[in-house]
Amino acid sequence: MTSTATSNETSTAQEEDPYILSGDWNLDVRDGNVTDFAANFTMVHIDGTSRHTHDLSNFVQSNSTTIDNSASGTSYIFGTVDVAADGENKWTKVDTLIMIEKNNVVIISLASEDTEDHFMGAPIYGIVDSMTDKNGNEMIETGSAQTAGNVTSGVNVTQGIKDFFNGTGK
Numbered sequence: 001m002t003s004t005a006t007s008n009e010t011s012t013a014q015e016e017d018p019y020i021l022s023g024d025w026n027l028d029v030r031d032g033n034v035t036d037f038a039a040n041f042t043m044v045h046i047d048g049t050s051r052h053t054h055d056l057s058n059f060v061q062s063n064s065t066t067i068d069n070s071a072s073g074t075s076y077i078f079g080t081v082d083v084a085a086d087g088e089n090k091w092t093k094v095d096t097l098i099m100i101e102k103n104n105v106v107i108i109s110l111a112s113e114d115t116e117d118h119f120m121g122a123p124i125y126g127i128v129d130s131m132t133d134k135n136g137n138e139m140i141e142t143g144s145a146q147t148a149g150n151v152t153s154g155v156n157v158t159q160g161i162k163d164f165f166n167g168t169g170k
Contacts, residue, residue: 017045021124025056025106027077027098029069029133034061034077037098039108042108055084056108059096069131071141075100083115091115103131132161 023041027034037059044051062078069075077098083091095111108124131139 012100016046017049019043019045019050023054023126025126027100027106029067032065032067034065034079036079037077037079039124046149052086055087056081056096057084058082058092060093067138069100069103069133071103071139073102081110083110085118092103100128103141104128 021041021043023039025039025041026036028036037056039056042051042053045164059080059081062080064076064078066076075098077100079098080093080094081093081096082089091114094114097107097109099107099109101107104127106126106128108126110119110124112119112121128140133139
């Protein structure tokens with residue numbers, strides 16, 4: 001699975017300008033196990049200040065991962081990742097939840113307590129550009145009849161993230 005654009009807007013209660021995020025990510029899964037995950041993105045305030053980069057690497061999957069690559073499913077990938085800031089290792093073994101929603105949306109959540117609350121508790125959202133099965137066949141459906149107006153997932157993403165970081169998701 002790959003993405004060419006990741007974006008997000010985050011803000012804090014201290015009236016700090018929100019951030020915009022943009023970048024790339026890649027996830028390889030073989031037989032239900034993550035063999036590689038990496039992401040790199042740039043964060044910048046909406047006023048154009050505080051530009052910096054992050055790299056996520058060395059992902060280690062936990063045992064509570066659920067991979068559902070059906071067009072209507074959600075994958076929950078738990079583990080830890082190392083986070084670099086501006087090319088320098090900053091945080092190691094950060095508790096991480098990667099969710100893939102309906103093979104179209106990626107949601108990356110990094111534990112606030114492991115990152116000095118750098119990401120302000122906000123998940124990083126992105127788009128899945130490509131997903132192939134073990135035979136190399138593309139699994140992303142473009143032009144589907146399903147729209148946000150006529151489909152509900154039944155998944156409370158925010159609650160799942162809170163449960164994970166409060167210790168009930170491990």
